[in-house]
Amino acid sequence: MKRKTLTSFYTLVILCISCIASGQPPTGPLARSPQVNPDKTVTFRYIAPSAKSVTLSAQFEKGPLAMTKDASGTWSVTTGPVKPDIYPYNFIVDGIQVMDPGNVDFFPNERFKASIVDIPGDTPLIHSLKDVPHGTVTYEYYPSVEGTTGSLVVYTPPDYEKNATKKYPVFYLISGTTDTEETWFKVGRANFILDNLISEGKARPMIIVMPYGNVEGTIAAQKGLPKPAAPAGREGTEAVQRANSFEDDLVNNIIPYIEKNYRVISNSDNRAVGGFSRGGGQTLRAGFGNMDKFSWICCYSAYLTNKEMESSYKHVYENPGRTNSQLKLLWVSVGNEDFLYKQTVEFMDFLKSKNVNYKSFITTGGHTWMNTKVFLTETAQLLFK
Amino acid sequence: MKRKTLTSFYTLVILCISCIASGQPPTGPLARSPQVNPDKTVTFRYIAPSAKSVTLSAQFEKGPLAMTKDASGTWSVTTGPVKPDIYPYNFIVDGIQVMDPGNVDFFPNERFKASIVDIPGDTPLIHSLKDVPHGTVTYEYYPSVEGTTGSLVVYTPPDYEKNATKKYPVFYLISGTTDTEETWFKVGRANFILDNLISEGKARPMIIVMPYGNVEGTIAAQKGLPKPAAPAGREGTEAVQRANSFEDDLVNNIIPYIEKNYRVISNSDNRAVGGFSRGGGQTLRAGFGNMDKFSWICCYSAYLTNKEMESSYKHVYENPGRTNSQLKLLWVSVGNEDFLYKQTVEFMDFLKSKNVNYKSFITTGGHTWMNTKVFLTETAQLLFK
Numbered sequence: 001m002k003r004k005t006l007t008s009f010y011t012l013v014i015l016c017i018s019c020i021a022s023g024q025p026p027t028g029p030l031a032r033s034p035q036v037n038p039d040k041t042v043t044f045r046y047i048a049p050s051a052k053s054v055t056l057s058a059q060f061e062k063g064p065l066a067m068t069k070d071a072s073g074t075w076s077v078t079t080g081p082v083k084p085d086i087y088p089y090n091f092i093v094d095g096i097q098v099m100d101p102g103n104v105d106f107f108p109n110e111r112f113k114a115s116i117v118d119i120p121g122d123t124p125l126i127h128s129l130k131d132v133p134h135g136t137v138t139y140e141y142y143p144s145v146e147g148t149t150g151s152l153v154v155y156t157p158p159d160y161e162k163n164a165t166k167k168y169p170v171f172y173l174i175s176g177t178t179d180t181e182e183t184w185f186k187v188g189r190a191n192f193i194l195d196n197l198i199s200e201g202k203a204r205p206m207i208i209v210m211p212y213g214n215v216e217g218t219i220a221a222q223k224g225l226p227k228p229a230a231p232a233g234r235e236g237t238e239a240v241q242r243a244n245s246f247e248d249d250l251v252n253n254i255i256p257y258i259e260k261n262y263r264v265i266s267n268s269d270n271r272a273v274g275g276f277s278r279g280g281g282q283t284l285r286a287g288f289g290n291m292d293k294f295s296w297i298c299c300y301s302a303y304l305t306n307k308e309m310e311s312s313y314k315h316v317y318e319n320p321g322r323t324n325s326q327l328k329l330l331w332v333s334v335g336n337e338d339f340l341y342k343q344t345v346e347f348m349d350f351l352k353s354k355n356v357n358y359k360s361f362i363t364t365g366g367h368t369w370m371n372t373k374v375f376l377t378e379t380a381q382l383l384f385k
Numbered sequence: 386m387k388r389k390t391l392t393s394f395y396t397l398v399i400l401c402i403s404c405i406a407s408g409q410p411p412t413g414p415l416a417r418s419p420q421v422n423p424d425k426t427v428t429f430r431y432i433a434p435s436a437k438s439v440t441l442s443a444q445f446e447k448g449p450l451a452m453t454k455d456a457s458g459t460w461s462v463t464t465g466p467v468k469p470d471i472y473p474y475n476f477i478v479d480g481i482q483v484m485d486p487g488n489v490d491f492f493p494n495e496r497f498k499a500s501i502v503d504i505p506g507d508t509p510l511i512h513s514l515k516d517v518p519h520g521t522v523t524y525e526y527y528p529s530v531e532g533t534t535g536s537l538v539v540y541t542p543p544d545y546e547k548n549a550t551k552k553y554p555v556f557y558l559i560s561g562t563t564d565t566e567e568t569w570f571k572v573g574r575a576n577f578i579l580d581n582l583i584s585e586g587k588a589r590p591m592i593i594v595m596p597y598g599n600v601e602g603t604i605a606a607q608k609g610l611p612k613p614a615a616p617a618g619r620e621g622t623e624a625v626q627r628a629n630s631f632e633d634d635l636v637n638n639i640i641p642y643i644e645k646n647y648r649v650i651s652n653s654d655n656r657a658v659g660g661f662s663r664g665g666g667q668t669l670r671a672g673f674g675n676m677d678k679f680s681w682i683c684c685y686s687a688y689l690t691n692k693e694m695e696s697s698y699k700h701v702y703e704n705p706g707r708t709n710s711q712l713k714l715l716w717v718s719v720g721n722e723d724f725l726y727k728q729t730v731e732f733m734d735f736l737k738s739k740n741v742n743y744k745s746f747i748t749t750g751g752h753t754w755m756n757t758k759v760f761l762t763e764t765a766q767l768l769f770k
Binding site for chain 1: 415417420421433435436478479480481482483484486487489491493494495496497498514516519521522523524525526532534546549565570576607609611612614646
């Protein structure tokens, strides 16, 4: 396909239609991409006969990787072997970021568009689709703040439908800045991780509720207003206000909706909150702000400052014995290359200095969804036990 | 944001991280796009200071629409007023098709990447999110052909969870060539259409099961093989074989899975099959091939040739009285600008010549998801009554 001659989607549709009618595939040749080879190298291809430069940018590479064009106009590169995992990537075509056209797996996000590639292990990884009983993932619509309708993604474990009376604990699990309610499902593979852990007897069957952390974004979208920019920083007044409005939605709307519509054990011992990055900050604030509601708090790649702890959450540490008996788990994890590593360790040190029990987990790597999956895998084995 | 200087996703991530850490939003300025204005004009924006040409291609336009660059490097165009509906669109940036970076609404498809824009009516349209009881949309994993795991999207009506013993009829609803199991949900809005029709008392509460019509694609993906090209044409041997393999999966795997895991009325009077484009061909073949299983057949923008009817489905018309009493509905609809209009009308004429009852619905417009939503809206009001 000569992409330069396809100057519009309209033209593309017309071409699709005429090729379908004439017995051709809808959009002409489609590159096989990504192609994961048996030796764990991966071949990426992009058809662009008229492009001057195409590079691959993938989270397993240290920088952009040049691709080369063959006689037919297909650009390609083979790289690796790559450590088995799920990685975001896209192509930079003459300076323009594009997803891989023929790859349906994508990274749900408010601000960038990336495809994802799944490099399987020699034995299946914990986030892989395996031949085990599968839970289901459900999109729910609930009455949220200011008359808006919020959306949630909800995982129910494999035996949920089969036990018409059994009740389950619930893990409220929040994604990061600019992620959506779909990111824990599509990129974090929370459903497959739990399916696999449950089938191995390593995690208790639980419901996982994945909200959209950006309440102000929902309000703006549904009222036709400009979407507000992300708060300026993780520590400022605006970040706290935004976290508080999410906390209100969680406590006043999301939890009641779930407890009305799912078979849930409605007490703090069976209610956990966790999240990554911005969702980790929301987790700490919602958890510390509602010690009567959550006995399990899982903070992934996030922190609160000493200042915010002192101004807002003194009750957490002024009587550490009480906190240590209220909380079954206070988990804090981070990668040692994470740009929030230093702040997260300072937060751990603060808790330690105040004799608040917490479980620390420090791994390699950065502020990535590769690490986020590891954190979920670890904590899911601890929850509700 | 100077996009030309962002030469890799990796760089982008690094920048995101550093701007998050420094209190900036993750990827610098984000254009407000699409912005639907009160007069139904729509403003599209794309930030690309170094691009030479940016055009909008949208299914409501007859051709590509030039965008103009302001001093900050943001390209924009305002167009319309546009007839309220949901439309696919994308940008062509120096000849490269890209989705709208900040729009999370997208068109799930195997071969192209497009965003979607929802232009609301002065009164909400039938596919709009309204303040009515909402059903849920569930992603299911089922044992499919050749040891693979298939995926389904399943709509259950608003009262499904509240009636722990009530059983429901089921509509198996298939998307088009290169669409995925998500397309009826994300673009066709089958869930909101049914929520709204049910709340108005116009449709019976029903379960809708949305499969991925490309069984060979699932096999290839899960076995690490190249994805086969779409069949050469809608009428040839390969198209029939591919439709047959889907029919086998539907009858032998999907229906049993649904009837085991959902509260379903398991008889032909409470089982419908429908689909758009390739899914319409699959619908006719699965329906005519299993007259004991489906009493309701809904064909949207598709047909079978006289030749295929004669060679494979003679039983449908050799005793039309029997067929007319077996089928509660045989629906055939198409737009008068659809590239399959002529063939679809020929199919209707064939049925007519054989005295097989069918309900014909011809509307304006082409082979689009705008029409597909209309067809679902019409047929959902007829089913199971």
